[in-house]
Amino acid sequence: MREHDADVAVLGSGFGGSLCALILDRLGLRVALLDRDAHPRFAIGESSTPVADMILRDLALRYELPRILPLWKYGSWRAAYPDLVNGLKRGFSYFHHRPGEDFAPRADHANELLVAASREDALSDTHWFRADVDAFFADEVRRADIPFFDRTEVALRADGRGWRLEGHREGAPVRVGAAFVLDATGAAGAVAEALGIADEGARLHTHSRAVYGHFSGVRRWDAMMTERGGRLADHPYPCDAAALHHILDGAWMWILRFGNDLVSAGLVLDTRRHPLDPGLAPEKEWARWLGRYPALAAQFAEARLADPPGRLIRTGRLQRRRARAVGPRWAALPHAAGFVDPLHSAGIALTLGGLERLMRAFERDWGRPSFGPALDAYERAVFAELALIDRLVAVCYAAMPDFRLFSASTMLYFAATIAYEQARASGRAGERFLLCADDRRLHAVVAEAQERLARIDAGDEASVAAYERFVENAIAPYNTAGLFRPPAPNMYPHTAAPLPGDLRS
Ligand SMILES: Cc1cc2nc3c(=O)[nH]c(=O)nc-3n(C[C@H](O)[C@H](O)[C@H](O)COP(=O)(O)OP(=O)(O)OC[C@H]3O[C@@H](n4cnc5c(N)ncnc54)[C@H](O)[C@@H]3O)c2cc1C
Incomplete structure (x- = not known):
């Protein structure tokens, strides 16, 4: 029998759950990490983005995780960990x-x-070759001496003050008591399942x-x-x-x-x-x-x-979105709260962005009355980001019959993500949501693009050109990277935000 008492039980040891366990431990909380599987194992969701990299860098610096830091860029990763496949x-x-x-x-x-x-x-x-990368993060959890129960599937029971997690590992009973459960189980949505929280993914546009x-x-x-x-x-x-x-x-x-x-x-x-x-x-x-x-x-x-x-x-239909991402004594990481589609490779960035917001809530508000409102603010951000990425992806599917329409539609995504990226790189992002998803006007622009596409005749040159002009004008306030004005047709060499000199390698 293994019994353990924790402040926070993290369910799921993908990179998201393991990183949360490492940070919560740094914050001085008693953590336990559990996964029903064992590393290395196959996982999907492999393509990072500039925003994902920046958040990973900032988390590694803020929470003093020097062994994670090199993973934020290709060059530093290869130099530090030549055997860790990327x-x-x-x-x-x-x-x-x-x-x-x-x-x-x-x-x-x-x-x-x-x-x-x-x-x-x-x-x-x-x-990210996830079998290796997730195993690396899980090994960091072990190095930090954080209790980690792999191959352990638990039943969750809420009691008045917290949670009882009960299951088996290699035939031996495991019991974990925790004040808070963090759901990092991705598509499984273990906490939402245990609490009967509905999946409203059928309402998504994609x-x-x-x-x-x-x-x-x-x-x-x-x-x-x-x-x-x-x-x-x-x-x-x-x-x-x-x-x-x-x-x-x-x-x-x-x-x-x-x-x-x-x-x-x-x-x-x-x-x-x-x-x-x-x-x-x-x-x-x-x-x-x-x-x-x-x-x-x-x-x-x-x-x-x-x-x-x-x-x-x-898979069946990929879209899912739980009715709640937080509740009393629990929160779900973005990938457990919902998912849209692999187009635009937004998943790792959304996971790390949500994780960053959630860890700040623990850092500032754990044990205080402000913790509940901080969780609610986290949920608002996660749902706004999922809603925007849903429309940004849906317009691209609607535009697929005509490559000019498709290219123009991708510019909505690139404008949103580059605007956030550049704001973050210059220290202006503050509490902004990823993809500028806190900007109501941007949601309205993408919704209008979706409506226009529903009416458009893909073969008609004039209506395709009109759609391109609409998108170009609509993204003008966010378009800091010369989108629609490439030096060679459809070839964009310079969308990257400059990086601060001391962090270039
Ligand atoms: C088809 C597809 C393609 C994608 N492509 C991309 C991409 O190109 N770029 C990108 O950025 N993102 C992509 N994503 C999204 C990406 O997969 C997620 O953002 C990322 O995996 C989230 O990591 P995580 O650690 O939160 O969860 P996960 O990687 O889902 O890890 C969940 C963990 O929980 C464990 N678990 C599950 N159930 C239980 C349970 N009951 N108890 C205990 N443990 C449990 C699992 O074993 C696993 O280790 C894609 C997703 C899909 C579905």
Whole structure:
């Protein structure tokens, strides 16, 4: 029998839960971390962004976690932990395909969009090989001597003053008593499930599902572009060193390349256009999509599924959003509170941004009457960020039939995230929400884009141009990065915020 008393029990040891455990321990609270699984294990959600990096840096500095600090940029990560697998992410690359046709690059880059997120490799974002990265964070918890019960699934019971968590680890009973439970269980939403809190995800604007896995032997896209006569000299960075998106018919594919030659790839499908057919095996569905797009078939011709997970994982509708993210004596991290879609790679940033807000609440308000209002403020931020990312993603799905509409729609996201990024880099972000999601006008702009897209005739040049003009004008107050004015068509080399000199390496 293992019994333990804690101020805070953190459920879930993804990077989010482990980081919370480390910070709460630094704040002097008694913490216990529990996970039903054991590391290393496969996890999805791998692509960081400049905002995610900045928050990770600030958390590592504020809470004196020097071993976490190097993970905030590609160069410092590689130098500090050469064996901890990541991938180089210089930006966001998009390529538009037509069913039944090979990809044909154009001199005017009309079917390509490259948006740089960093100016050089050393300062760039990373793809996180989550099996390794989450194991690293969990090892930090062990190094800090924080009680960590892996392979332990517990039943939760609220008593008058707190929680009783009871389960088993390797056949032996485990009991943890805690004043507060922090739910970092992601999609499982363990606390919301225990409390019967509804999932209102069906109300979200985005409708998508995914089929994904890890692969070896996936060809580089720049080599395939070169074979097809593409003008790579205009690319602001090597297009594979990115979150690479193939934009398809009512669907898209992500390709993230790691330093160990493995690739994370996933199809994300609009469920209204491509509903799930349970009779069709995921492998067959994957093969069917490759069969429709000759360039994708060529890119995956030699690909083999890697283990873990050793198979394709297929989800139902991805969108979920709990009715509450906090309550008396509990709070859910953003990924347990809700999720929209992998498009725009917002998950790690939202997780770290929410975590930062929540840890500040513990730092300032734990044990005081102000703690409840601080949790409520955290919930407002999480829900506003989820609501905005939902619309930012939904407009991109609505725009997918026409790549000009799609590119213009991505600019809504880039304007929002870069505006926040630059405010944060210059110390002006304060209590602002990520993506400037506290800005009502921005929500209204994206809602209007959504309404306009619903009425637009994608084939009509004049209405496409009018939509582009609408987005360009609407984002003008946030557009500090020259969006819509690239030096070469659809090629954006300079969206990255300058970094303070002492933190460049
Ligand atoms: C298909 C898909 C693609 C994504 N792509 C991206 C991307 O490209 N970029 C990005 O930034 N984000 C992406 N995300 C989001 C990203 O996955 C999350 O933001 C991130 O994983 C959140 O980390 P976390 O530690 O909070 O939770 P998780 O990573 O979900 O970890 C949850 C942990 O809780 C444990 N657990 C579950 N149930 C229980 C229980 N009952 N008791 C105890 N432990 C439990 C699990 O074993 C796991 O260790 C994607 C998400 C999905 C679904």
